[in-house]
Amino acid sequence: MIRLQHIERFFQVGEEKVHALRDVDFSAAKGEYIAIMGPSGSGKSTLLNIVGLLDRPDGGTYELDNIMTTTLNDKQQADVRRHKIGFVFQFFHLVPRLTAEQNVELPLVLAGVEKAERKGRVQETLQAFGIGDRARHRPDQLSGGQRQRVAIARATIMKPTVILADEPTGNLDRASGNDVIEIIEDLNSRGITLIMVTHDPELGDRAKRRIKMVDGRIEEDIGKQI
């Protein structure tokens, strides 16, 4: 359960003050599939980063699963991020020197999960995403679609309640983009809340709920459940 109220976010760019989010109210129920669309610079990524606790709002409150996150310190926020949130990025952000397996294992390593348990979970996840045979390949030995699958595997290995995807197909051709979307939608069908930023209307239309942002505000919110 996600509830953002009166969220404000400013950026100081030189002399100018950019108002990236203006009084944004946004809620998402567990298991929802939400597409966030809108022109470039309208604040989509900023909103997603705040939902993912990577960024702090300058004003307003954010409640996640009954936790008032805006009052948490850095360490507590890191802990929430680790256990509840999975990120999928446009640029994959795999660690180049680590193998696919090690990249997927990384969240478990950081969380202090024991090695014996890690191995099994990683293998299982890689299999589930159809890259079991690529476990020992490094990112530069993988195709774009495969890299994004590794990234998704990594985002789900901690069994998060929310997946946040910022233009997950932005760097992929249509075929592998569709593969990736299907994988992400499959996760959603198993109960994980999915919030995806995209500027591809065709992709956006697949979501039950579609939000349109313009100039730091939510202009349209279609298919809201409540």
Add this chain to the structure above:
Amino acid sequence: MYIRDFIQLTTSAVRSHRMRSFLTALGIAVGIGSVVLLTSLGEGLHRFMLAEFTQFGTNLIGINPGRVTTGGISGALISNIRPLSIEDAQALARIPQVVDVISVVQGNASVESGKKQRRTTIYGIDSAAPEVFKLKVAAGRFLPDDPPRAARAFAVLGSKVREELFGTGQVLGKRIRIGSERYRVIGSMESKGQMLGFDLDDTVWIPTAKALAMFNRESLMEIDVLYKEGSSADEVSEQIKKILVARHGSEDFTITTQEKMLEILGKILNILTLAVGGLGGISLLVGGVGILTIMTIAVNERTNEIGLLRALGSEKNQILGIFLGEAVILAAIGGFAGLVLGVGGAWLLELIVPALPTHTSWTYIIAAELLAAVIGLLAGVLPARRAAALNPVDALRGE
């Protein structure tokens, strides 16, 4: 995060840039290597010098005529100096803590045996000399304890003189000529080797009074006092001073305790070792700057990774730890290689130049290793703190 995973994660970064890591570690290795090698030389010299000075024993006090002022100018320039006499030496023998007193005169003269001749150092000395100077008699005996003014014309040969004049033949009872006088050889000494440049083997020992007459001197060159083990050097020298001042009317002599000399020598040598160690430390510092540079570059190259780790739930402290860990690993690898380099270098040097004494001291090795780790930490702190302070959103942006 488990320690083992932490080490694996940090070493993976170090391993992924083999050449770069090697060169960075090399900087530290050279630093540690030179600290270890230079301090080994310093310590070796220290031990060598101490051994040279203590081979005569440490419970020694020397008295020389003339007053050495702080300026170092001998009081011999001042006219009213009374000579140090054999009677002075006899008076000092009555101090309770004193075991032996020997009076020393030294000079050069030509020694003849048959057709063979050699110019050597002549020591006028007392019967107690072997005990005080830790010399060993090889054959016969040392000079007898004759009354000083009625000493018989006996001579004892140093090993080299004996060899030069008599080869391997019998020496006891042989007659030799020193200067214009005839002496009978009653003993020969074992080889003692060089001591700070003096060859104690190229020496003939004769009674003090005979030497005084031979060199036409009034004063002894030195009186050496051997005191009982465990008595205070200061107390004994205070009594010596009192007795001699009473006999001479003023303090026209200089007392040097072996203890004080060793203390001063030790201090000087320690400073020397520290100074050369410091020289090595400079190259260690340069190695530290190398780590600082490489870690700064690494943080810049890996901002994306840092953002990602934050997104995956890393705390700032974990990021700090990862980059600090990398710096320390680089320094530790370099430190270990430097140790091998330094110890091996010292060992090799001793092998190639045996005259060069080296001694690798554990204190300096441990200090150097700790220093390497501390330098790694210090060099890593700034870049690691910058990495930890990065805003995750900014770090993730841009490819």
